[in-house]
Amino acid sequence: MDPEHAKPVEILLVEDSPGDVELTREALADSKLLNRLYVVEDGEEALDFLRRKGRFAHAVRPDVVLLDLNLPRRDGREVLEEIKGDPELKAIPVVVLTTSRADEDILRTYQLHANCYITKPVDLNQFFAVVKSVENFWFSVVKLPPKNGDAL
Template sequence: MIHHQALRPIEVLLVEDSPSDANLTIKGFLNAQIPNNLHWVEDGESAINFLREQEEFTNVPRPDLILLDLNLPGMDGREVLTEIKSDPNLKCIPVVIITTSSDEQDILRSYNLSANCYVIKPIDIYQFIQVLQLIKDFWLTAATLPRK
């Protein structure tokens, strides 16, 4: 039996530079049966500012889960992951890498940097939606997320 842990909506931070992938992800999570709030930023610097509640991101909720693309402009996803996992205030937030890269070095490096999961984005839109459903089912339904 799957238990819904949420008395409040689950806060999800999506770090994705592709507007089409972001829109698909947002729609996928909007259709979820579990209450969640998905916040979207388009680059690594904005992600770190969001997580640290800096600049335009003061008073934003702390994410329960981060969906992180590796290939971002400026500060890339690897650098964002390094920042998150080296910060005592952020390192317990689960980070799911969701990227087009199937490069073995990217996969290994992400796990070595303490990524909680690595998902290769399918090119096919229907497979992408299925992957989002699996992420939602596991991370928002089955897994127990740390709450600060």
């Protein structure tokens, strides 16, 4: 196995829909890449996880964040703005994965420096295909930033 891929890819999924969490988990479980999926259900938990606060004090730094926009407590737009405004977190790629097709959501998330915007398909097979394409692109094609974010 390639040494670069010997370590699991750490993925933070910020999603409040149990069905979408399970579908994402199933799609990633079928992966050829070793990965670990961490799930939080709202924006507050996402920021606590990323900042290692409270019950997430020992959380890993994710290699990528899969972020839904429509979340309880603190929505995905606010979470994205916090991540990209924080010098310690801004290098972590954020993939917006949401049901919204609204042009204003797409524009706003890119203005907030999302790395990409993907609309969740309703069809089960298409959903699996989207998760697989995200996985393939972000973990096989793209070179991710180092964990400390500051190494040059």
